[in-house]
Amino acid sequence: MPYFCLFLSQNNKNMPSIKMDSSAMTVITLAAPPPPPAPRLRRIGQVVAVGALACAVALVIGTAVVWSNDAMIRHAIVWPGPLGLGPVTLGFDTRLFGALLSLLGAAPALYALVQLSRLFSAFARGVVFEDENVARIRAIGIALLVKVALSPAIQVLTTLTLTINNPPGARSIALGIEMNHLLTILGGLALIAFASVMREAVRVARENHEFV
Numbered sequence: 329m330p331y332f333c334l335f336l337s338q339n340n341k342n343m344p345s346i347k348m349d350s351s352a353m354t355v356i357t358l359a360a361p362p363p364p365p366a367p368r369l370r371r372i373g374q375v376v377a378v379g380a381l382a383c384a385v386a387l388v389i390g391t392a393v394v395w396s397n398d399a400m401i402r403h404a405i406v407w408p409g410p411l412g413l414g415p416v417t418l419g420f421d422t423r424l425f426g427a428l429l430s431l432l433g434a435a436p437a438l439y440a441l442v443q444l445s446r447l448f449s450a451f452a453r454g455v456v457f458e459d460e461n462v463a464r465i466r467a468i469g470i471a472l473l474v475k476v477a478l479s480p481a482i483q484v485l486t487t488l489t490l491t492i493n494n495p496p497g498a499r500s501i502a503l504g505i506e507m508n509h510l511l512t513i514l515g516g517l518a519l520i521a522f523a524s525v526m527r528e529a530v531r532v533a534r535e536n537h538e539f540v
Contacts, residue, residue, distance in 0.1 A: 369451055369452070369454075369456075370452045370453075370454075371452075372448070372451070372452075373448040373449060373450075373451035373452025373453075374448075374449075374452045376444065376445075376448035377444075377445045377446075377448040377449040377452060378445075380441045380442070380444040380445035380448070381441070381442070381445045383441050384438050384441040384442060384445075387434055387437065387438060387441075388431070388434075388438070391427055391430045391431055391434065392427060394430075395423045395424075395426050395427035395430065396423065398418050401416075401418060401423070401426070401490075402416070405426070405430075405486070405490075406490065415491070415494055415498055416490040416491055416494070417490075417491070417492075417493035417494050418490075419493060422489055422490060422492075422493065425489050426486060426489050426490065429482055429485050429486050429489065430482075430486070432478070432482065433475070433478055433479065433482035436471040436472070436474040436475035436478065437471070437475055439467070439471045440467075440468045440471035440472060440475075443464045443467045443468050443471070444464075444468060446464055447461055447464040447465065447468075450464075457526075457529055457530045457533040457534075458530060459527070459530060461526070461530075462523050462526050462527045462530060463523075465519055465522060465523040465526060466519070466520055466523035468516075468519050469515075469516040469517065469518070469519030469520035469522075469523065470516065470520065471516075472512050472513070472515055472516030472519070473512075473513060473516040473517070475512060476509050476512050476513050476516070479509060480503055483502065483503050483504060484501050484502075484503055487500060487501055487502040487503075488500075488501050
């Protein structure tokens with residue numbers, strides 16, 4: 329946010345009504361409001377802010393829907409996962425615990441989507457080079473790394489949940505490493521690095537908006 333500084337010198341003869349003490353000067357600081365955002369930036373910010381929240385809601389609802397249907401569980405979770413075509417036994421406890429595990433694994437993504445919504449909401453208001461935005465970008469990057477870190481434990485517990493009710497000898501624990509894990513790590517590290525660059529940009533922008 330830019331600041332304007334007004335200096336009143338004790339040697340100013342045009343202002344005889346002001347009595348100054350022994351100090352050299354008095355500083356009055358006035359904060360100027362941020363400039364209005366460009367129309368395109370405002371539109372993009374509003375669309376992304378609403379879209380990110382919509383994705384978060386859809387993720388939660390979609391998790392509940394998938395775990396409530398046997399066919400969806402096999403199609404969306406079992407077959408693409410490390411179990412492949414292995415046998416699974418589905419029951420109410422399996423669905424409930426599996427849904428909770430999926431929500432736990434999705435928690436970092438939900439947090440990142442909320443931060444993304446807040447970030448672009450600030451952009452839509454014309455607030456760009458601020459420390460709060462730097463913190464949000466860094467938080468999104470960290471959330472992506474946390475999601476990848478949780479993924480192995482979530483996969484192991486999910487496969488165990490799906491096979492715990494199988495006959496002896498048919499229970500299994502499986503773990504799979506996918507390419508999107510590597511891409512998510514790279515994306516998280518890139519966002520953290522970008523936050524560091526933007527922090528410096530915020531400092532330079534603040535200095536450029538201050539004058540004497």
